Amino acid sequence: MSKMENIENQSRELLSKQLVGEASDREKVELEAWLEQSEENRAEWEQSKKMLSKIDSFYQEKRFDTDAAWKNVHAQFVPTKGTVVSFQKKRKEGIATFYKYAAILVVALLLGTVGYYIGFRNQVPAVYSEVISGENQVLQQYVLPDGSVVALNSNSKLTFPKKFRDNVREVSIEGEAFFDVKPNPDQPFVINAGETQVKVLGTSFSVSAYPGQETVEVIVETGKVQVISKSTEKQTEATEVFLIPGEKGTFFNQNKTLEKSVNADPNFLSWKTHDLIFNKVPLSEVVRCLEKTYHIRVDLAEPALNELLYEGHFDQKPADFVLDVIRLTFNLELIGENEHYTLTSRKNDQ
Incomplete structure (x- = not known):
């Protein structure tokens, strides 16, 4: 079962418990948080209540006279008075218990929940949240439940529980993010990124793990980071590396290898x-x-322009400004429209 399927089943388990009156105060709070996450969740909740109401109406219409039936059985056995009281009590308790758990089972099946039964009733399901940055959108700061801060590059998704477990703070990233993790030696911070896992106690670093990308990259700015390969292939290769500031860990998705190197990219x-x-x-x-x-597109019109060497430093400058400086440096022409730019040699250049 996938992680998202497990999350979905846990949410539906909360619905089942609430519908049959089995939810604790904490589970009721978790259900409220789940309902606030999306319109689809609220619609599913309303549909579930309607289904249970129909089931109850059907039962009320079709039920038989259990007292009359019991008198029939009682007349045939004619036990002693004490025995009758004891047996009737057990019968009533048994019927109540039967319908109680039959209702839970029916609701669970209707909702598609396959993980709920009495033995799991004491488990506390995790309620997950997602933060997603759109195309050409950068989310500069998002504060996680533990106080750690995350920045998301465009087309990225961060998944995390509403409340971290006592022994670990675990999140998942698809795309690129920069983490500034709040130190906590008793509760390691773990990031699932593609086929790798990143473990830290308190540090700042970037993770790039876009779906379909050839590599997963982790670059450390401060502190110390452990990068672990979750792949079962290439067991003769390194399965983990430790990184300090200025180092980069690279996992190659095609050949399932993990390497450590010095980060040579200042940008x-x-x-x-x-x-x-x-x-x-x-x-x-x-x-x-x-x-x-x-988040723009820049074309170099002639192959020879690719090899021109450029040196410069820009801090908080807009794209138009940077491109205009490059144009002037190499005496080029710049054409721009709708965030699509082209650099080309001057046609009248002697």
């Missing part, structure tokens, strides 16, 4: 900071960085 956080540093790098690399930072 790995430019999507968040808009602080760009170029130390005589090819113009093609400059363009790649600008596209990621500003």
Whole structure:
């Protein structure tokens, strides 16, 4: 069963308990939080109440006279008075218990819940939340329940529980994020990113794990981070690396290998900071960085432009300003429309 299916079943388990009057005060609070997450959740809750109401109406119409039936049985056995009282009491308790759990079972089946039965009734289901950044949108700061702060690059999704467990703070990321984790030695912070897992106690670092991307990358800014490969392949290769500031861990999705190296990219956080540093790098690399930072498209019209070496530093400057400086530096022409720019050699250049 997938993680999201498990979350869905746990939420429906809360519905089942509430509908049959089995929910605790804490579970009622968790149900309220789940209902607030989306219109779909509230619609499912209303539909469930309607289904249970129909079941109850059907039972009321079709039920038979249990007292009359019991008198029939009693007349045949004619036990002693004491025995009758004891047996009747057990019968009534048995019928009450039977219908109680029969109702729970019917509701659970109607809702598609396969994980609920009496043996699990003391488990506390986790209520999960998602934070999603849209296309060309950067979420600069989101505070998690433990006080840790996360920034999300565009097209990214962070999944986390409303309340972290006592022994671990565990989240999942699809896309790119920068984490500033609040220190807590007794409660490690764990990030699931593709086929890797990142463990920390308190530090700041970036994780890039877009679906379909060739690699998962972790770059440490402060503290110490452990990156673990969850793949069962390539067991002869390293399955974990420890990173300190300035180091990068790279997991290659195709061959399932994990490597540690020195981070050579000063702009790995430019999507968040808009602080760009170029130390005589090819113009093609400059363009790649600008596209990621500003969510624009930049074309170099001639292949020769890719090899031009550029050096410069831009802090909190808009894309138009940066591109205009590059244009002037190499005496190029710049054409721009709807966040799509083209750099080309001057046609009248002698």
